Amino acid sequence: MTSPTIQKDLVNCCAVETTRAIINEIGDSLFSILVDKARDNSVKEQMAVVLRFVDKSGQANECFLGMSHVTDTCAQSLKDAIDAMFSTHGLSISNLRGQDYDRASNMSGEFNGLKHLILRENPHAMYVHCFAHQLQLAIVGASCKHVNAFRTSYQANILEKLNTGELIGGSDQFQEMSLACPGDTRWGSHLLTVTCFINMFNAIIDVIENISEDGVHSDQKSSALRQMNNMQDFEFVFSLHFMFEILAITDNISQALQKKDQDIQNAMRLLNLCKYALQNLRENGCDTLFSRVIEFCVDRHILVPNMEDIVVVKGRPRCVAQQVTYFHRFYVDLYCHVIDSILQELNDRFPETTIELFTCISCLSPKDLFAAFDKKKLLRLAKFYRLDFNSEELLLLRSQLDKFLLFVRMDETFFNLNSISCVAQKSVKTRSSCYFPLVYRLLTLALILPVATASVERVFSTMNLIKSDLHNKMGDNWLNDNLVIYMEKAIFKKLENEIRHCFHILHSVKRSITSPDRSLVSFNKADQLERCTNHSASSFSFNIITTAQEISKYPTRVQHLKRESMFTDRPSDASNLRCFQSRLASGTQFRTAFPFATSLIKSIRYY
Structure with missing residues (x-):
């Protein structure tokens, strides 16, 4: 078991049996696919495919099918990789009834995207945009787009300075905590960042003040002073707490949408709940928010403007400036405008056909x-x-x-x-x-209609753990086998006997190929050949199985070639194996009779 080749063969058998169990569970039933792509630590584009299907007990499942390296990320390359994966596992695209991707043009483009290529071949494969991704784009995108003060203050410079060596001058209170950087695909990270920012507001101000006083360069000092002045402004504090209110509404819904057992009807109900909560916040939450922001500013000695005073909108000459009060500025231009924009985004992200489909399903x-x-x-x-x-x-x-x-x-x-x-x-x-x-x-x-691509995101998170910086030379097949076992460990743990038998067959075939004098004896058993026929889930195993079928199909041809003294030497060591391989390469009759055996023996290692 210390041999790397033995370990890889064993892991390959585990992945083959696990995938075969998933394919057998699907059978001829209908299914959907969830597809996404990402780069691994060796900067190679990897495409992950997850299947969503209903098992024999009526339970909806999402299982990882495999990962494939794609040379480029155009829609046609992704489609070819999916076709190859379906062909390997015996799946038919005619049984596809749903597809779920993000809104990238190569995935969901109306004319040349992967969605369109699949719909052209199977018009019944309904496309559903990831619900969690839609919520992310509508909430975070719309909010950050309009709350400029908050975005420029804490995303651009504050987080960068607080996560560098400049934190040495911070207070002890801050050193026990750290700000979480918001991620593009981790929906809950934005709420965590805003929450930490509110709780650590005083410590952040102290750190930036120290930077403005003790900074090495004048640009550093002026930048820190400018950011500190922006943070100690009522509009920034209002935007910060307003963002917290919005993200707090959507966080639990976003987490629920990413569960494997979620269905379309529950997803629509959760999104409707989100809309209702946002509408309620617009109608009844303004007074509470203003009270909390004013209390926060008073405790930290931040100037609170009189809401009835007139404020001049920046960027316009005073002679033609719009005369509005501070209350109008914060309530109408910021508070209501952002919530209305989010609600409009949520309503616009569902096309008419999709809305009709979801309405029918809700019945x-x-x-x-x-x-x-x-x-x-x-x-x-x-x-x-x-x-x-x-x-x-x-x-x-x-x-x-x-x-x-x-x-x-x-x-x-x-x-x-x-x-x-x-x-x-x-x-x-x-x-x-x-x-x-x-x-x-x-x-x-x-x-089987997919709800979110969270299962695919989990695959990429696992990929970064397996193919880390220290293992960035890991091959694609080795990576795929490890991912299948890890992601579907619940299925893998039930297949001990099948994996053991598969491993035994695999190595008996290998030994038989490296020792051609014993090939007829090894492949003469009907039960071994029947067992081999069922293993076609990976290209390497498929070659060995096909080799077993070929040798068992042509026993008289092997005997004839042996009588011609083509295989007089028995490859008992590495030199004999090389001699055997060279003779094999020159044997036209053998190559014609055994094409898979020829290619496999040329590449096999003697051990």
Whole structure:
């Protein structure tokens, strides 16, 4: 087990069996894909693919399929990599019913994006923009775009100075804590940064004041003094607390959207809750916010302007300046404008077709004994998937929907359910999925629609742990095998016997290939050959398996070549193996009969 080759073969067997278990669980059922790309520590573009499907128990699952290195990130290259991965694992793009990416042009472009290329081949693969990403763009993007004072003050210079060697002159209170830099893809990091900034406001001012007095360069001193004056301004403090209020509303929703078991109906309910909370903040939260900001400023000796005084808008000549009060400035121009912009962003990010689709899916909600159940909208939902419901099944679906509604309102098993996923699981448990197969198909289609790409983001986080700076020469196959095992460890732990048997077969095949005199004996067992046929989840294992099939298919040809004295030497050491390989390369008859065996033996190492 200390040999690197043995270790890689063992990890490869674990990854092959784990992936095979996932593929077997999917079978011929429908699924969706979640795709994203990122660079690893060796600056190579890696594309991760996650599958979302409904298992035999009615539970929606998101499983990591694999990672592929792409030479460039254009849409066609990503599509080719997905096709190759599907071909390797025996998946059909015709069974694809959903796709979830970010809003990058190469992923979701209307004309040449990956979304369009897949829809061109399969028009039933509904595209859903990541809900968590939409929330991030709408909340953080709109807020930061309008709250210029806050953004320029704490993002541009403050965080940079506080995380450099200039922190030596800070107070003891500050040295026990640190500011968290907001990340582009870590939604909760913005709330953490704002919270720390509010709690450490006094310490930050002390540090910047020390820099302004003891700085080495005059530019450093003037910059620190300018930033300190900006921070000790009522508008900056108001913007800081206002940002906290907005992010506090969306943080729990953002975390809930990134759960694996989330479905479209719950996601829409959470987004509607977010809209309601923001609207309530606009109508009823202003007085509380003003009171908290004024109290914060008084405690820190920051000047509080009289809200009835006139303020001149900066950037305009005084003779034509707009005469507005401070209250109008903070309430109308900042407070209401930012909230309205966020609400408008949330409403604009769903196209008309997507809204109609989500509205139809919401009719499957089990809340209040299926109070939202609407047969017309559910029939409309079925028409979105004409490949899964023909004209005859649409007629049968009408009667099944009526019977299903009566059934769930009579059976106590379906009382007090909260999500569509619970309905699907109860349907399987009570075997009503067999009584109402078309309704269960609708439930499955609703569940496999992806909600967020959080599962793919977790893959990239794990990738950075595995392929670290100290392991930046790790190969793509080795990285993929480790990721599959780590991400799907719950499945991996159940496959001990299968992995052991796969590893035994793999090495028996290798020994047989390096010792051709024993090849017929090794591959004469029907159970080994049958076992080998089931392993096609990786290219290396696939070559070995195909080699086993070839040698077992042509035993008379091997005997004939042996009689021609092509294999007179037995490769008992490395020199004999090289001699064997050279003879193999010159044997036209053997290369024709055994193309996979030829390529594999040329590349195999003797150990």
